[in-house]
Amino acid sequence: MLNTLQVRDYMIRDPFLLSPSMSVTDAIAVLLAQGLAGAPVVEQGRLVGMFSESDGLKGALDAGYHQTGIGLVADYMSREVNRLDCHATVQEAAEMFLRNHRRCLPVVDGQRLVGQLSRCDILRAVSARAESAPLEHTSN
Template sequence: MGIKSFQGPRAKDRKTPTKGTEQKVKVADHMTRKLITLGPNQTLLDVMEIYLKHKITGAPVVDEDGTLIGIISDSDCMKQISEGRYFNMPIADLTVEKFMTRDVETISGEATVFDAAARFFKTRHRRFPVVEGGRLVGQISRKDVMEAAMKLNGQDWH
């Protein structure tokens, strides 16, 4: 009596995909490149107007050279609105620079969307800026990762 395999039939070996047919799984392939960015001297009122107009919940903050210096989210704005009520502080004069997160967690454009998904899963972040040489080149969001997963054929995920 021979050994029985419980693995079922094996898939036939596939040929290596030809150039241009491989699945695109890098962050750079799925990130947003045309971003709405903010400057450090803009007011929180400016930020809220921009967020409402463009239906976004956060944006990177860059200096004049396009260097990423922070990120500010709608949560940062909510905190200031809430505290303003208690301390009778209007938010009209508050600038992004005072309330942005300076220690920004970024991701490489060479990382895979699977790496990005794992990082999103482990953190509460909704977006990761993509930086090359200190300069902001794009951003990947949770939505971008989900859209990438929908485009990929499940059997070809590497």
Template sequence: MTTVAQVLKEKLHQEIYRIRPDATVLEAITLMAEKGIGALVVMHEDRVVGILSERDYTRKITLMERTSFNTTVNEIMTSNVITVSSSHTVDQCLELMTDRHLRHLPVIDQDKLVGFISIGDLVKAAMEDQHKLIEQLQQYISG
């Protein structure tokens, strides 16, 4: 069973993009656009205090007729952050994300942010696990 640690090790882009809670939403969406990502970890000092996603932006800026120029990240971020550790399995994370309707999970080990995984990262890992299992079963059947 693949763990989050293995997923993080295999990720092409391992950098974790962060933003401060007092930054403007414009700063945040500019960073997301520059990096081609859909979410940022919101950090206050060394502590995860939220996640800001494109979904947050769409629902809390556009639909509520706010502006990106004078709204802070803190005002629209998702602050009830669910995290996992690097020892969690891909299946556990996928189940959690499905049940809670999440697309991103911060990875915390010993109170420190060590990674940020997306549902795409996990689906890729699950597909690789299935491919390996199919190969093993074919070899077993072939003798």
């Protein structure tokens, strides 16, 4: 079932973008206001990282331990970014989420950022598919 659904049909097409020079405090505010687990970090139109809730927690803890300001997104973002191709299937995306323990991933078309996909988006795809074509229950 999931191998027939395309990531591009379930992704967020205009994700909120963060800048590496943004403060961690401002990035956390964006995540909270938008109900996001993470957001792509873009510099001059190029994807340079992902900033997640965990990255925000690290920044807050470091600031508390060292009694300093909370820092910049560039200091805490993940630079090694797993990316989903917009032509990937929802099944491939689900497998990547489970392998990498991420809650959201950027979606690219070649080198261009075209969206973002979360685990919740995959669950919505499963739910929508189940409503249109109920699955048989099988036990393991």
